[in-house]
Structures are given as structure tokens and as C-alpha cells.
Amino acid sequence: MAAFRGPKVPKVWLWRWRRNPLRRRSDVLEAWIVLVAWALTALGGVFTGLLAAQSVENGLARQRAEWHSVRALLNKDLPKSTASANDADMVWAKVHWTTADGSPHAGQARVSVGSPAGTPVTVWTDADGRLVTKPPTPSQARLRAALVGVLVGVSGAGVPFIGGRLVRGRMERRRMAQWDEDWQRVGPLWGWKTG
Numbered sequence: 301m302a303a304f305r306g307p308k309v310p311k312v313w314l315w316r317w318r319r320n321p322l323r324r325r326s327d328v329l330e331a332w333i334v335l336v337a338w339a340l341t342a343l344g345g346v347f348t349g350l351l352a353a354q355s356v357e358n359g360l361a362r363q364r365a366e367w368h369s370v371r372a373l374l375n376k377d378l379p380k381s382t383a384s385a386n387d388a389d390m391v392w393a394k395v396h397w398t399t400a401d402g403s404p405h406a407g408q409a410r411v412s413v414g415s416p417a418g419t420p421v422t423v424w425t426d427a428d429g430r431l432v433t434k435p436p437t438p439s440q441a442r443l444r445a446a447l448v449g450v451l452v453g454v455s456g457a458g459v460p461f462i463g464g465r466l467v468r469g470r471m472e473r474r475r476m477a478q479w480d481e482d483w484q485r486v487g488p489l490w491g492w493k494t495g
Contacts, residue, residue, distance in 0.1 A: 372409060
């Protein structure tokens with residue numbers, strides 16, 4: 301047996317802005333807070349997400365333009381194998397290279413186990429000759445930018461959304477406290493019997 305739910309009441313859109321003798325100022329204020337919070341949530345989230353994605357993509361494009369591969373040479377022979385390594389393993393080893401201006405540089409790079417001294421290794425450097433990681437490809441950069449954009453956009457949208465919820469919650473608590481005060485004043489009058 302289904303529970304009686306009463307007649308279906310049509311949903312009235314934008315009821316807080318319609319003229320109504322029961323409408324309170326707090327209803328109108330709450331409606332504006334909801335509207336502003338949702339607008340800032342949607343627009344702020346999209347704007348911050350797009351801005352972050354564009355910034356990341358520009359930074360990665362600058363890396364691709366400025367960073368370049370350099371041929372480095374292994375400093376010393378590496379052992380053929382260790383107890384836990386096999387021939388396919390890579391280890392960190394000291395390498396050296398010369399930049400385009402002729403200045404010598406040294407650092408560490410991943411090299412195959414058992415490589416002899418002088419083995420060429422490709423490393424990536426920035427404009428100052430410092431070791432950097434290989435820059436991402438354009439498709440990898442787009443994926444990273446999209447992921448960062450989504451994360452920043454959701455975070456950016458969360459601020460006005462949570463702020464709006466907090467303001468509405470405070471308004472609701474204030475409204476309930478006001479109703480309690482009104483009921484304390486009016487409630488006892490209803491208990492009196494007439495006649």
C-alpha cells in the first residue's frame with residue numbers, strides 16, 4: 301500500500317522574486333546569494349581552469365623551445381652487473397658535456413649497467429647548461445595542461461560554492477532563531493481557551 305502523498309504541487313520557478321505577501325526580505329536576499337554563488341562558481345571555475353591550463357601549456361611550450369638535448373660522455377666504466385641488477389638495468393652515473401659556448405659541465409644521468417667510460421649519453425639542458433628532464437611532447441603538454449586546468453577549475457569553483465553554502469547556512473540558523481523567538485511570543489497565546 302502506497303503512502304498518501306497529497307496532490308502534486310507544480311514547481312514554481314523564481315518564486316523568491318515574485319510578488320507574494322509571505323515573501324520575506326531574507327528570501328530575496330537568499331535568492332540573490334544563491335544566484336551570485338552559482339554564477340561565480342560556474343564562471344570562476346571555468347575562468348580559473350582555462351587560465352591555469354593556458355599558463356601550464358605556455359610554460360611547457362617555453363621549455364620545449366629553450367631546453368635542448370646534448371651529447372654527454374660517461375666519466376668512468378660501470379660494473380657489468382650487481383647482485384640485484386641485470387643488463388637491462390639503468391643506474392645513475394657521472395657524465396660530462398660541453399655547452400655551445402664551450403664551457404664544461406658535469407652531472408648525473410641514467411646509464412646502462414656495464415657501459416664503458418666515454419659512452420655517449422643524451423641529456424637535456426636548459427639555456428644555462430644545467431641538467432633538466434626531457435620536455436614533454438605537445439600532446440603530453442596538452443594533457444598536463446588539461447589536467448591542471450580541471451583541478452584548478454574545480455578548486456576555484458569550490459571557493460564561491462562553499463562560501464555561498466556557508467552564508468546560506470548562517471541565514472538559515474538566523475531565520476530559525478527568529479522563528480523560535482516569534483513562537484515564544486505567540487505560542488502561549490494559542491493555548492488559551494475561549495468561551
